[in-house]
Amino acid sequence: MLLGLLTASGCNQDTEKYPNIVYILADDMGYGDVSCLNPDAKISTPNLDQLAREGITFTDAHSGSAVCTPTRYGILTGRYCWRSPLKSSVLWPWDGPLIEPDRLTIGGFLKQHGYTTACIGKWHLGWEWPTLDGSGMNEEIPKGKWDPAIRDRLAGNVDFSAEIKNGPVTRGFDYYFGDDVPNFPPYCFIENNRTIGLPSMTKPDSMFGNPGPMVEGWNLEEVMPALTRKAVEYIKAGAGEGLFKRDRDKPFFLYFPLTAPHTPIAPTADFQGRSGAGAYGDFVQEVDWTVGQVMKALEEAGMAGNTLLIFTSDNGSPGRDGTDMGGPINSVRKFGHNPSYVFRGIKADIWEGGHHVPFFARWPGKIIPGSQSDEIICHTDLLATCAAMLGRPLPNDAGEDSYNILPALQGEPYDKPIREATVHHSIDGSFSIRQGKWKLEICAGSGGWSDPGNSMAKDMGLPEIQLYDLSMDLREERNLYVQYPEVVEELSSLLQKYMDEGRSVPLPDTAYAYLE
Known part of the structure; x- marks a missing residue:
């Protein structure tokens, strides 16, 4: 209406x-x-x-x-x-x-x-x-x-008396x-x-x-x-x-x-x-x-x-x-x-x-x-x-x-999640992709200011991939990348697809599959 x-x-x-x-x-x-x-x-x-x-x-x-x-x-x-x-x-x-x-x-x-x-x-x-x-x-x-x-x-070279463009x-x-x-x-x-x-x-x-x-x-x-x-x-x-x-x-x-x-x-x-x-x-x-x-x-x-x-x-x-x-x-x-x-x-x-x-x-x-x-x-x-x-x-x-x-x-009914997936990005350029309960992080550490940062995490021998089930682990404490290699593969492929295609939103004549 x-x-x-x-x-x-x-x-x-x-x-x-x-x-x-x-x-x-x-x-x-x-x-x-x-x-x-x-x-x-x-x-x-x-x-x-x-x-x-x-x-x-x-x-x-x-x-x-x-x-x-x-x-x-x-x-x-x-x-x-x-x-x-x-x-x-x-x-x-x-x-x-x-x-x-x-x-x-x-x-x-x-x-x-x-x-x-x-x-x-x-x-x-x-x-x-x-x-x-x-x-x-x-x-x-x-x-x-x-x-x-x-x-x-x-x-020292800025002319503040002039118009600032763009x-x-x-x-x-x-x-x-x-x-x-x-x-x-x-x-x-x-x-x-x-x-x-x-x-x-x-x-x-x-x-x-x-x-x-x-x-x-x-x-x-x-x-x-x-x-x-x-x-x-x-x-x-x-x-x-x-x-x-x-x-x-x-x-x-x-x-x-x-x-x-x-x-x-x-x-x-x-x-x-x-x-x-x-x-x-x-x-x-x-x-x-x-x-x-x-x-x-x-x-x-x-x-x-x-x-x-x-x-x-x-x-x-x-x-x-x-x-x-x-x-x-x-x-x-x-x-x-x-x-x-x-x-x-x-x-x-x-x-x-x-x-x-x-x-x-x-x-x-x-x-x-x-x-x-x-x-x-x-x-x-x-x-x-x-x-x-x-x-x-x-x-x-x-x-x-x-x-x-x-x-x-508006609280209207819809039959599947609105977003196929969501990409996150940290200050050092590290990537993560979230779909439903799954969150895949392509880095060993925080990618930012918290310890361990990525370099520290690598020195500690931590894996360079993190996978969390946020429905059970909202604090991101249990890395499940070993237990669910298929999820790692699917989310990694989807992230690469988003990068290669220059967009994450499907064009009007396409649809997306959702990882349960």
């Missing part, structure tokens, strides 16, 4: 029926950080708990990667980032744009069908930075390679406001394609973050409140107000990638000391406040009833306690709080703690309040889901790893 309504003829008639879409992406927030998901949490998240009561909770949701940049690429393109030039790690300061100029993004797709679009928050997908000498920025080292000496030198407003968004990456230079806000103010100072060594240029008066604690205010302003904006380019007669898509609780762990005074998990827990509670502000703005603007509101995280948490705005990995556990819940591993790892994330969605009248789904979903599914919601097809060269999860969102 919904699709019938959405495919009514006439663009204006269609857009009147399309919902607004708000996608809130926390940064480094674990499954166990949400109080309604973790009975042992030392953090209170009343607004997320309310969102869960008013919508659906997905208990088996996954980011496309265990780290920042690749997940964001996958959300916006519906394509696994390991298909791009970035095969491991993340983008670093002054890296160029990662999303290909001709690639269809979720923002671009929704614009084609009558939406106004905005990105407010952390971009972390690269820019074409203007230079003082007219040379191309960062032609010395490839994207994702960390070389602090070269990157520090590049900062950022969000060229990748499907009408409007952008954010600080790119909170612990990377330049330390300033960027609006559309220009910095707000000139970063003419050098960040003091006493301030958290990588070295580089900064605007005078930059305050790390004010980043999250500023982003929250801007998102609320956007939701409530009148027609054509300011730089928003909002058209009140059109639906809007707001992609709202937060900077918290990623380092710098910088909760404002209003939140300091409010959790039972140190500064990190306080920062998570500030994230929850931001979610509440968005929910309140939608209600006050009279839009809540026709808005699909999604909250999730870009990967698992490293579990830093917030000491000096950072802290060692897993240090927050001294408070008795585990951001990874019962899962093995943390951010960056191939294990569940790296990519198994909270996911809530609310859409009044379409999503059953208080519902729950154990369907396996991935962040790359946003593009295909929105296409189905609008009743519009995707071209075959877009959303190659994006499945339509609308049936699961």
Whole structure:
């Protein structure tokens, strides 16, 4: 019935029926950080708990990667980032744009069908930075390679008085406001394609973050409140107000990638000391406040009833306690709080703690309040889901790893799992493939920051293949690769097929077989 309504003829008639879409992406927030998901949490998240009561909770949701940049690429393109030039790690300061100029993004797709679009928050997908000498920025080292000496030198050649090219407003968004990456230079806000103010100072060594240029008066604690205010302003904006380019007669898509609780762990005074998990827990509670502000703005603007509101995280948490705005990995556990819940591993790892994330969605009248789904979903599914919601097809060269999860969102019957399989990826480029209860990991260790890492695991004589039955072993403690060689072979072949064919979603005239 919904699709019938959405495919009514006439663009204006269609857009009147399309919902607004708000996608809130926390940064480094674990499954166990949400109080309604973790009975042992030392953090209170009343607004997320309310969102869960008013919508659906997905208990088996996954980011496309265990780290920042690749997940964001996958959300916006519906394509696994390991298909791009970035095969491991993340983008670093002054890296160029990662999303290909001709690639269809979720923002671009929704614009084609009558939406106004905005990105407010952390971009972390690269820019074409203007230079003082007219040379191309960062032609010395490839994207994702960390070389602090070269990157520090590049900062001195950026022309901040000029337009920054190939950022969000060229990748499907009408409007952008954010600080790119909170612990990377330049330390300033960027609006559309220009910095707000000139970063003419050098960040003091006493301030958290990588070295580089900064605007005078930059305050790390004010980043999250500023982003929250801007998102609320956007939701409530009148027609054509300011730089928003909002058209009140059109639906809007707001992609709202937060900077918290990623380092710098910088909760404002209003939140300091409010959790039972140190500064990190306080920062998570500030994230929850931001979610509440968005929910309140939608209600006050009279839009809540026709808005699909999604909250999730870009990967698992490293579990830093917030000491000096950072802290060692897993240090927050001294408070008795585990951001990874019962899962093995943390951010960056191939294990569940790296990519198994909270996911809530609310859409009044379409999503059953208080519902729950154990369907396996991935962040790359946003593009295909929105296409189905609008009743519009995707071209075959877009959303190659994006499945339509609308049936699961709306509690509709379906006869087999939505995804044939899901590919996971760690910070060092290690692969895993999940189908049903089986999870195959093509590495000896964590593939990330937890011990043992891959090199350590090999030195320990651990096998270079891991196979887990997650229905019996959610903590990934019993490697079954010897007992089930046929499962290893089938999943290895399927992963290779996905790599060779450049897509994991079957084309319209094909179907997939499912491994029981």
